[in-house]
Structure formats: structure tokens, C-alpha cells
Amino acid sequence: MAAIKPITGMLRRGLITDLSIALGLGLVFSNAFWYGFHVPRTNARDNYYKKLEEQRAARQGA
Incomplete structure (x- = not known):
């Protein structure tokens, strides 16, 4: 059975990208x-x- 690569780095990078785009x-x-x-x-x-x-003011002459 093949091991699945962790996706935590991709999630963090995507979150930073999404937040940067949204704030910009x-x-x-x-x-x-x-x-x-x-x-x-x-x-x-x-x-x-x-x-x-x-x-x-002009009408009242002031």
C-alpha cells in the first residue's frame, strides 16, 4: 500500500495566498x-x- 503525502504545506500556502488576494x-x-x-x-x-x-448671506446683506 502506498503512503499518501501530507498536504499541510499546501493548505497553509493556499490559505496565505487566499488571504493575501482577499485583503489586496x-x-x-x-x-x-x-x-x-x-x-x-x-x-x-x-x-x-x-x-x-x-x-x-447675500439676501440678508451680511
Whole structure:
């Protein structure tokens, strides 16, 4: 009967590879969301309210 080779090294290597890929992709997509969607929308919102406040101040003569 032939002995079966242990697979512990393959399991550990696969786990490290899977975790590295998952963390890498997570960082890439989270940065894409943050700088591609969240920051521009936040800046647009802040500019909108700044413009409203300037208009309100101009109407009141302050």
C-alpha cells in the first residue's frame, strides 16, 4: 500500500495566498469606492451647502 503525502504545506500556502488576494482586492475596491465615489459626492454636497449659505448671506446683506 502506498503512503499518501501530507498536504499541510499546501493548505497553509493556499490559505496565505487566499488571504493575501482577499485583503489586496478589499483594499483596492475600498479605495476605489472612497476616492471614486464618496469623496467627490462629499465635496459636491459641501459646495452645494456653501453656495446656499452664501446666497442666504447675500439676501440678508451680511
